[in-house]
Amino acid sequence: MKANPIQLPTTNGNLHKPPITTKHFILPIITLTLLITIHLYLGNFSGLRLIGPATPAAEEDIKCNVFQGSWVFDDKKETYYTNDTKCVIDDRQNCMKYGRPDTDFMKWRWKPNDCELPEFDAVEFLEVVRGKSLAFVGDSVGRNQMQSLVCMLASEAYPIDVSYTNDTRFRRWTFPTYNFTLVAIWSPLLVRTRDSNPGNFTRNSIMNLYLDEADDAWTSQIENLDIVIFSAGQWFFRPFMYYEKGEIVGCHFCNQENITDLTVYYAYQMAYRTIFTTLLNLHNFTGLAFLRTFSPQHFENGDYNNGGNCVRTRPFMKQEMRLDGYKLQMYSTQVNEFKAAQKEGEKKGLKLRLLDTSDAMIMRPDGHPNHYGHPASDNKSFPDCVHWCMPGPVDTWNEFLLEMLKMEGEGFIERAPQRNTTKLNLR
Template sequence: MAPEGRRAPLRSPRADGLTVVLAIVLAAAGLLPGASGRRSLVSAAGGGCDLFRGQWVADESYPLYDASACPFVPDVFDCRRNGRPDDAYLKFRWSPAGCQLPRFDGADFLRRWRGKTIMFVGDSLSMNQWVSLACMLHAAAPAPARVTYAAGEPVSSVHFEDHNLLVVLYHTTFLVDVVQEDIGRVLKLDSMRNASAWLGAHLLVFNTWHWWTYRGASQVWDFVQDGNSTYRDMDRLTAFSKGLSTWARWVDANIDTSHTKVFFQGISPSHYMSKQQDKEVPAQGGSCLKQTQPLQDATDSPAAGGESVLPEQAVVRGVIGAMTAPVSLLDITALSQLRIDAHPSVYAGPGRDGCDCTHWCIAGLPDAWNHIMYAMLLQQG
């Protein structure tokens, strides 16, 4: 179980075909899409544009797709099917300050990434973004779409056959290893035994954070190993920094960035109530239960021009900033903090107790993450 009031990130369902999917992933090869047809962001002021500062604006043309027509959405993200009565949360578009995002063009995305492999590597927040992109592309694929879907553990994939585009999820909670040893389950901060499975992709989108914070029954390790030293526990932010630094060194040493683009999905915020001195106080905006509109008064949020940065955000920025490989930070934290309305809440499906204020409804907020990533890829060429 997750800590009281919180739900642990989901694990991918198991299915046959893991070996086949891994073989496809590892066999992928080729060059990144060329810069022909490159688009630019439209700047209202003629200056630079920070894609992560701005506001949510109502847009009746949204959502970008109908989740009920997307065959990849797991029950836990399918809020409307699970009985959520309101739909206003679907009809907001992210608008960066000072410029306009090019509208997401799924057909263009499919053309640019024809014959390529896109891989999301991380926990269930990576699953959230992976499902979102698969649905966005499925809606744009020519009908009848020839698509192969394989759900497994740790690998799930969607293959758009007409474009030979493989969109993969590799499920891992920490990026570094948890190994069963005689003393118990050991979180090894300097070990990445499975990382070879990520080689060969043309776009890698990494994520980790939430599982580093869990304690009690939700904690999936018994000891932490740092080099030759083993501990019962460690300051979680310190452990996160050490583990993420191991990932960074692996990327620097193993990823050919002339062949592969690398993104890191920033910290996805939760919206729960926390207890201090026997009183419930808002945590990152308060509980998501019965919320139907984005927050409008988060004046200290970086999305609104404030300077507040979470400690885990600072770790991510510091680690990426010290890397030699070019890694694009999908800095989604601030814009997502405003979307207290976009969680599954109590609409995470039958048999799931509690209120999920960690994950996100599909369709919904992760579509904006992918929209921004699309704009960044267009800018990079």
């Protein structure tokens, strides 16, 4: 069939009828073909996100590990308290009182890798713990965190000391407006100890350590508490005679014949196993228990008694320092025992949580008192590269704590239900 020619207007208004040949269709056909091809290509491969940014996952599907991150300098960062705040700061951690000249160590904030760690909100914390009790159980580094928390809360509510003793190792504060009680329980090794020679106690005297007996200092009180934070570390490095079932099983730095020399890691493992076994077998503790992980010291150029010190004035970066050696071994030992207990605790309805501060603190050699924990005239005192200046990086531990308590949600502690009380033994 012959196609009718298309009539086109001429400039003079007359019509002529030139026949349209095949060459007039080539360009439009090629153009149409290319457009169809591109459309099909994009349709088939758009799933590969070759064009345009990837669609982000929903925020609620992203869970951030607040314990993994780095320290970021923030010149505008303000401290939560000062050494003039109406709270208790042990002189040994009151670095500004004794003239520490640099202040940048207070200007670093912790930045998790995948999110932000909110600043500590005293009102929010006190609302979360309203009507509850919280105890720090452990050594003087645990007391360091406890005193930090008291000072951080003092901006909102003045703590009232209702301690039943003059012993500063055992303290009790109340915040009446919030019906909240904060308790410090001295138990530096968390298991039972006894001085072999109480009248001649020194840093190097041998103590008896009963690895299978939890310390009554905390077991006698824990069933009346809602939140308990356990921590212990540096004391395990001193000389000990180790006991299990009432018999000597070995020692550490005892230098006695016929007694097996056991490592500090063995004692650390057995002690934490005893702690968690005790928790799992308590009948009436229905609260929340935290393990705050090993707090590293930063002595350089020697030990505390032979020239060691900690004079750095800035943190390490992640690529400069990480947990290794004995510090990693101590951390891994307690965390492994924690994980085993947490697994059993889930079966019994016991809430065990990890306050994992070690990675953050291994990077803070600048945060210790060094020689600024005592008057300059006191030249007999050793440098302190174990505890933490207040204010200072130890305050971040309580930022972590608040975030963890918030993660538990509403009504995270219930007193009424009784836990499964089937006896367990992690040994």
